[in-house]
Amino acid sequence: MEPLLTSSSTGFNLKQADGCWYESFCSDVVHGKIRLEDDNVCCKDVELHRVQDVGDILPSPWREVSWCNTTTENLRKDFVSYNMLLESLPRVKALLLGPVGSGKSSFISSIRSTMYNRIVHLPSIGTAVEGFTQKMTTYDIRVNQRGPQSVLSFCDVMAIGDDDSAGLSFSDALAVIKGHIPEGYKFQRGVPVSDTVSGYIANPTLNEQIHCVLFVLDASKVTSYPSSLESTLRKLHSAISDMRIAQLILLTHVDQVCLAVQKDLQDVYSSRAVQDKMQKAGELVGLPLSYVLPVKNYVSRLTVDSSTDILLLSVVMSILQAVDDTFEDQYSNPVLKSDLDNFQKKCVLKTCSGNYNE
Numbered sequence: 001m002e003p004l005l006t007s008s009s010t011g012f013n014l015k016q017a018d019g020c021w022y023e024s025f026c027s028d029v030v031h032g033k034i035r036l037e038d039d040n041v042c043c044k045d046v047e048l049h050r051v052q053d054v055g056d057i058l059p060s061p062w063r064e065v066s067w068c069n070t071t072t073e074n075l076r077k078d079f080v081s082y083n084m085l086l087e088s089l090p091r092v093k094a095l096l097l098g099p100v101g102s103g104k105s106s107f108i109s110s111i112r113s114t115m116y117n118r119i120v121h122l123p124s125i126g127t128a129v130e131g132f133t134q135k136m137t138t139y140d141i142r143v144n145q146r147g148p149q150s151v152l153s154f155c156d157v158m159a160i161g162d163d164d165s166a167g168l169s170f171s172d173a174l175a176v177i178k179g180h181i182p183e184g185y186k187f188q189r190g191v192p193v194s195d196t197v198s199g200y201i202a203n204p205t206l207n208e209q210i211h212c213v214l215f216v217l218d219a220s221k222v223t224s225y226p227s228s229l230e231s232t233l234r235k236l237h238s239a240i241s242d243m244r245i246a247q248l249i250l251l252t253h254v255d256q257v258c259l260a261v262q263k264d265l266q267d268v269y270s271s272r273a274v275q276d277k278m279q280k281a282g283e284l285v286g287l288p289l290s291y292v293l294p295v296k297n298y299v300s301r302l303t304v305d306s307s308t309d310i311l312l313l314s315v316v317m318s319i320l321q322a323v324d325d326t327f328e329d330q331y332s333n334p335v336l337k338s339d340l341d342n343f344q345k346k347c348v349l350k351t352c353s354g355n356y357n358e
Contacts, residue, residue: 219256248293
């Protein structure tokens with residue numbers, strides 16, 4: 001059997017022969033198969049280590065985070081006690097939109113895991129070529145298991161595709177956002193939602209509408225998404241902006257794009273690779289970098305982790321604050337019931353006319 005040869009550009013070479021490893025140093029190295037002319041040292045045991053390029057890690061983080069248990073608890077308390085600007089709005093509904101495998105359902109499960117302080121296993125999580133989630137499903141977020149509901153709930157729907165024929169259509173996405181789609185509705189590719197659907201909500205109230213849209217993208221795929229998906233994302237962003245609804249980008253699987261972050265999530269804002277992926281995610285949708293939030297979902301661990309919780313809880317706080325920011329210029333505080341009724345009437349008129357502009 002021909003000896004196994006490995007080499008590096010520095011002239012260090014290894015050869016395995018007769019059960020032993022031999023190392024040698026050459027000043028003239030040609031990559032590929034080379035003949036070691038001088039076997040200097042026989043090694044019984046060899047360990048090979050990959051060294052992280054120091055250029056991957058910035059000298060200082062570009063977003064400051066206090067990575068400690070106190071931060072986790074403070075974020076959790078802030079979330080649980082959060083009071084919305086709209087006193088007449090009891091709960092914020094955030095919609096998750098993303099391509100197949102982006103981690104929408106896993107994110108919801110991860111948020112519940114954070115609140116329950118244990119890993120939660122939802123029955124609606126799985127893998128499928130065309131996406132596992134097929135129905136309109138709303139998940140309330142409780143402050144603890146069997147405890148009271150928080151001010152936030154998440155809506156999960158079919159994954160968006162490169163075009164209307166490959167996933168959730170553009171018109172169906174807008175119908176969900178405007179509150180027309182009933183809970184449990186099963187989406188059908190090529191069959192747009194209409195008012196003939198059982199349970200169709202013709203005149204949705206503000207409480208039945210979506211208040212924030214989260215574009216969920218996979219950090220490990222964000223540079224390889226097709227241009228057709230980018231067009232879909234930008235079209236959605238434009239329509240949602242015209243409807244004056246808060247938007248954010250959720251970048252999942254950030255631990256898969258940088259070895260340092262994989263080993264220590266606290267390096268997430270010191271990683272050039274993660275920063276580049278976040279920048280790309282913003283460009284895909286058409287939102288600034290400040291709207292992009294990195295997370296790591298609980299997909300392999302069996303216990304919760306403080307650093308992971310900090311990123312997850314930071315997302316829920318950003319959602320609530322983004323919704324408040326959106327409504328701040330539309331209402332006085334405290335909110336009068338008449339103000340809310342007037343806003344709902346405007347939304348209904350816009351829905352009927354098909355015009356999303358003010």
